[in-house]
Amino acid sequence: MRVCFLGTASAEPTAEDGYTSFLIEAGSHLLLVDASGNAVQSLLRAGRDPLSLEILVLTHHHADHLGGYPSLLQSSSCLGRRQPLTVLCAEPCRTRVRGLHELLELDPPDCAFPVVLDESFRAPDLEIRLLPGNHSVPTSMVWVGDGQGCLLYSSDTAPGPAVAAAARGCGTLIHEATFPQAQAADPAHSGHSSALSAGRAAAAAGVSRLLLCHVGWRKYAYPAAVTEEASKAFAGEVLVPQPFRWYSL
Numbered sequence: 001m002r003v004c005f006l007g008t009a010s011a012e013p014t015a016e017d018g019y020t021s022f023l024i025e026a027g028s029h030l031l032l033v034d035a036s037g038n039a040v041q042s043l044l045r046a047g048r049d050p051l052s053l054e055i056l057v058l059t060h061h062h063a064d065h066l067g068g069y070p071s072l073l074q075s076s077s078c079l080g081r082r083q084p085l086t087v088l089c090a091e092p093c094r095t096r097v098r099g100l101h102e103l104l105e106l107d108p109p110d111c112a113f114p115v116v117l118d119e120s121f122r123a124p125d126l127e128i129r130l131l132p133g134n135h136s137v138p139t140s141m142v143w144v145g146d147g148q149g150c151l152l153y154s155s156d157t158a159p160g161p162a163v164a165a166a167a168r169g170c171g172t173l174i175h176e177a178t179f180p181q182a183q184a185a186d187p188a189h190s191g192h193s194s195a196l197s198a199g200r201a202a203a204a205a206g207v208s209r210l211l212l213c214h215v216g217w218r219k220y221a222y223p224a225a226v227t228e229e230a231s232k233a234f235a236g237e238v239l240v241p242q243p244f245r246w247y248s249l
């Protein structure tokens, strides 16, 4: 599997870094996890044809994860997409997605292709599962396996044992790191994790690699503090992926 982040920031983006979402390439499959910002432009910048997107996974209905969805559909339609797009999301995100379709006329004939809503995907060489997460609104963690390995994405999450349990057996954990541990008592951060919590989850899961995202860059003293804090709890490889760079897992 290969991943390419289109952004690694929290709901507070910077001039250089947009909201967290990422592409996964597994064999012939191309999937996008969360739709934020200008997803079509980001796909192009990542060197991929937006029309080759097969599956979109939506973790939850917060705007930094779902806000780019309508324009992804509209631009894909304008660019000539005709084949259905599979969109994986669980309730209540699914109801919000249906509401967006109604509000913004995102179904055929206004959109040139249909969306197929589902909650899991299985092909001989790819499996995607949505698992219940722990956030301020219902969210899904995302498990992706290609027969050779697997990764788990925590989505926005409060610290807890569920992430490590879901990631066990995987090589890579993709975990949010919204704030530094020193700010853990701030009630504004409830429903999210520190970099230290991400490191602890990676260590408990037994993965070999931790990719940090949903970073509240302004909350950390300096950029490298994000990985440094996670590395206090986790001895494996830790990085905040560089946006628009492909990484082989």
Ligand SMILES: [Zn+2]
Pocket (backbone or CB within 6 Å): 010, 011, 062, 064, 065, 156, 214
């Ligand atoms: Zn978020």
Ligand SMILES: [Zn+2]
Pocket (backbone or CB within 6 Å): 060, 062, 135, 156
């Ligand atoms: Zn959220």
